[in-house]
Amino acid sequence: MALERLGSSLYEALKKVFRASIVDEAAVKELVRNIQRALLQADVNVKLVLDISKRIEDRALKEKVPPGISRRDHVITVVYEELTRFLGEKPVPIKAEPRKRKVIMLVGIQGSGKTTAAAKLARYFQKRGLKPALICADTYRPGAYAQLQQLAKRINVPLYGDLKAKNPVKIAFEGLKHFNDRDVIIIDTAGRHKEERELIKEMKMLERKIKPDEVVLVIDGTIGQQAMVQAKAFNEATPIGSILVTKLDGSARGGGALSAVAATGAPIKFIGTGEKIGDIEPFIPSRFVGRLLGMGDLETLLEKVREAEVKVPEKKAKAILSGKFTLTDMYEQFETMRGMGPFRKLLKMIPGLSYDLPEEKLNMAEDSLERWRVIIQSMTPQEKENPKLFNSSRIKRVARGSGTSEKDVKALLKQYTMMRKMMKTLRRKKKLPFFRKGLPLKFK
Numbered sequence: 001m002a003l004e005r006l007g008s009s010l011y012e013a014l015k016k017v018f019r020a021s022i023v024d025e026a027a028v029k030e031l032v033r034n035i036q037r038a039l040l041q042a043d044v045n046v047k048l049v050l051d052i053s054k055r056i057e058d059r060a061l062k063e064k065v066p067p068g069i070s071r072r073d074h075v076i077t078v079v080y081e082e083l084t085r086f087l088g089e090k091p092v093p094i095k096a097e098p099r100k101r102k103v104i105m106l107v108g109i110q111g112s113g114k115t116t117a118a119a120k121l122a123r124y125f126q127k128r129g130l131k132p133a134l135i136c137a138d139t140y141r142p143g144a145y146a147q148l149q150q151l152a153k154r155i156n157v158p159l160y161g162d163l164k165a166k167n168p169v170k171i172a173f174e175g176l177k178h179f180n181d182r183d184v185i186i187i188d189t190a191g192r193h194k195e196e197r198e199l200i201k202e203m204k205m206l207e208r209k210i211k212p213d214e215v216v217l218v219i220d221g222t223i224g225q226q227a228m229v230q231a232k233a234f235n236e237a238t239p240i241g242s243i244l245v246t247k248l249d250g251s252a253r254g255g256g257a258l259s260a261v262a263a264t265g266a267p268i269k270f271i272g273t274g275e276k277i278g279d280i281e282p283f284i285p286s287r288f289v290g291r292l293l294g295m296g297d298l299e300t301l302l303e304k305v306r307e308a309e310v311k312v313p314e315k316k317a318k319a320i321l322s323g324k325f326t327l328t329d330m331y332e333q334f335e336t337m338r339g340m341g342p343f344r345k346l347l348k349m350i351p352g353l354s355y356d357l358p359e360e361k362l363n364m365a366e367d368s369l370e371r372w373r374v375i376i377q378s379m380t381p382q383e384k385e386n387p388k389l390f391n392s393s394r395i396k397r398v399a400r401g402s403g404t405s406e407k408d409v410k411a412l413l414k415q416y417t418m419m420r421k422m423m424k425t426l427r428r429k430k431k432l433p434f435f436r437k438g439l440p441l442k443f444k
Contacts, residue, residue, distance in 0.1 A: 006255050007292040009038035010083075014076060014293060023072045028060045031075065042255025043224040048263060052086045080289060087258060087285040091242065091267035094214055096130055096184045103176065103185045105210060106244075107203045108218035109230065110191040113246035115144060117218045117272060118188040119151035120280040121244075124270075125184045126157060127278075133182040135175035136161035137168040137206075138190040148188060155277060158182075169209045176210075187212065199230075200237045207238065214240055216269070219261065221245045224253030228260035235266035246272035249279070325420045327384040331376045371404055372412045378402035387416060 013034035020027045032053045039049045059078045065071050096102040104121065108114040115138070122132040134152050136159060138144035145161045152159040160175035172187050179185050189206060191199075207215055217234040219227045227245070234241055243266050248254040261268055268283040376384065378401040383389050390413060399406045 006038055006042040009041065010035060010079075010293055013038065014079065017072060017075055020072075023070075023075055025061060028057060028075060031060075031079070032057045035079070039255060039259075043253040043257075044255050044259045045225050045228075045263070048086070048259055052082055056082050080293060083289045083292070084285045086262065087288065088262040088265075088268060090284055090286065091269050093282055094216075094242065094269055096125055096128075098130060098183050101180075101183065101185065102214070103187065103210070103212040104214050104216055105172075105187045105189060105206060105212040106216050106218055107189050107199065107206075108191045109199060109220070110141065112191060112218045112220040113272065114191050114218040115147050115188055116151065116277075117244055117246055117270075117280070118148060118186050119155060119157070120272060120277055121186050121216075121270070122152070122157045122184070123155045123277050124280050126155060130183040131181075132157050132184040132186060133175075133179040134159045135172055135179070135185060135187045137171045137175070137187050139166050139168050139171070140190040144188070144190075151277065169206065172206070172210050191218075197233075200233050203234075204237060214242060217241060217243050217266075219243055219245050219257065221248040221254045221257040221272070224256035225260045227257040228264055231261040231264040231266040235264050242267045242269040244268075244270040244272065244280075245283070248272060249274045327376050327379065327387055327416055330416055330419060331373065331384070368411075371402075371408055372415070375399075375402045375404055375409055375412050387413060 013031055016034070017023060017027060017031055035056065036049050036053045039052070040046065056078055059082070060075045063074070063078070065074045069077075094102070094104065106114050106118055106121075108117075118134055122134055125132045134148060134157055136145045136148045145163055148161070149159055158179065160171075160178045162171050162174065165171050168189060175187070176185060187210065189202075203215060203217075215238050217230065219230055221227075231243060234243070243261055245254075245257055245261060245268055248258070248271050258268065258271075262285075270280055271283045271288075273279045273281060375398060378398050383394065383398075395406050395409045395413075399409045402409075
C-alpha cells in the first residue's frame with residue numbers, strides 16, 4: 001500500500017539516525033534529505049515539503065536538547081512533532097449520543113467514494129453502541145439507492161429512499177421523519193458536479209433546507225494535491241464542516257491529499273483506510289504519524305479491541321479457567337480477531353513491530369489463522385468440544401475435509417494445547433484476558 005511505502009521510507013530514514021554513532025549536523029542534514037524525498041514521492045506539495053524540512057532541520061540543530069534525553073531522541077521527537085503539526089491539530093470529533101439525534105450530511109464530487117463512506121460511518125457509530133440510519137438523497141446517479149441498500153443490509157442498518165422522487169430535499173425530510181427514533185442519521189447526497197462552485201452551491205442549498213448538525217465533505221485520496229481546491233472552498237463555505245478522505249489504502253498520492261487538505265485548515269475528521277466496511281477511523285494526526293514512523297498506535301489498537309471484545313458469561317469463564325477450553329472457544333477468538341480487521345494491520349499498530357516484521361511473516365500469520373478457522377469448521381461438534389478424540393484417522397479426515405494437510409491440523413492442535421495451558425495458569429486471577437493482552441500465537 002502507498003501510505004505504507006511512505007511510512008517505510010520515513011522509518012528507514014529514522015533508522016539511520018538510530019544506528020549513527022554520532023548524531024551531528026551531517027546526520028541531521030541527511031535525515032532531512034531522506035524525509036524530503038519520501039514526502040515528494042508521496043505527492044506532497046514542494047513548498048510544504050521545504051517548509052517542514054526547514055523546521056525539522058532548524059529545531060534539530062538549534063534547539064537546546066532537554067535534560068535527560070539524548071540528541072538522538074531529541075531529533076526523533078522533533079520529526080514526530082513536526083509531522084504531526086504538518087497534518088493539522090487534533091480535530092474535535094463528531095460526537096453522537098443515544099437518544100440525541102445527530103444528522104450528518106455527506107457531500108462530494110462524483111466518484112469520491114461518498115456512498116461507501118456513508119455506510120462506513122454508519123458502521124462506525126453502530127460499533128459504538130448507537131442506532132444509525134441511512135437516507136439516500138441522491139436522485140441523479142443510477143444505482144445509488146441499490147448500492148446503499150446493499151451496504152446497509154450487510155451491516156443491518158435501516159435505509160430510507162424513494163426511487164420515484166426527484167427532489168433530494170423532500171426525500172431527506174421524509175427520511176428524517178421516518179427515522180425519528182434513531183441516534184445518528186447519515187444523508188448521502190448526489191455527487192454529480194465536477195466544478196467545485198456547483199458542489200458548494202448545492203451543499204449550501206441543502207444545508208439551509210435540511211439544517212444538518214454536520215456537513216462532511218468526502219474527498220478522494222487518490223487525487224493528491226488537487227484535494228486542496230475542494231477543501232479550501234468547502235472550509236470557506238461552511239463553519240460546521242469536516243472532511244473524510246477516502247481511498248488512502250492504495251494510492252501513491254495519499255500523502256499529497258492529506259497534506260493538501262490539512263494546509264487549508266479544514267478539519268479532517270475521518271479517513272478511509274481500506275475497502276472493507278469497517279476500514280474507517282477518526283483522523284488523529286499524532287496517532288497517524290506514530291504509525292507512519294513505525295512507533296505503532298496502541299490507542300487505536302485498544303479501541304479496536306474494546307469494540308470487538310466478547311463478554312464471556314461467568315459460568316463459561318470459570319470453566320475455561322479450570323482448563324475446559326475447547327476448540328469452539330478457540331474458534332470464537334479467531335472470529336473476534338478477524339472482526340478487528342486484517343491481522344497484519346493489528347500487528348503494525350504494536351510499537352516496535354510496524355516495519356520490522358518481514359512481509360512473509362505477516363502473510364504467514366494471516367494464512368495460518370485462515371487455515372485454522374477452516375480446519376475447525378471441518379470438525380464434528382464432538383471433536384470441537386473434546387480434542388482428545390483426535391487420532392491419526394480423524395486428523396486425516398479433517399485435513400481432507402478442510403483442504404489442508406495433516407501437518408496443518410497437528411499444528412492447530414498444538415496451538416490449542418498451548419492456549420489451554422495458558423488459560424489454566426490464569427486460574428488465580430479469576431478473570432480472562434480475552435482480547436486484551438493478545439494470544440501466544442505461533443505461526444509456522
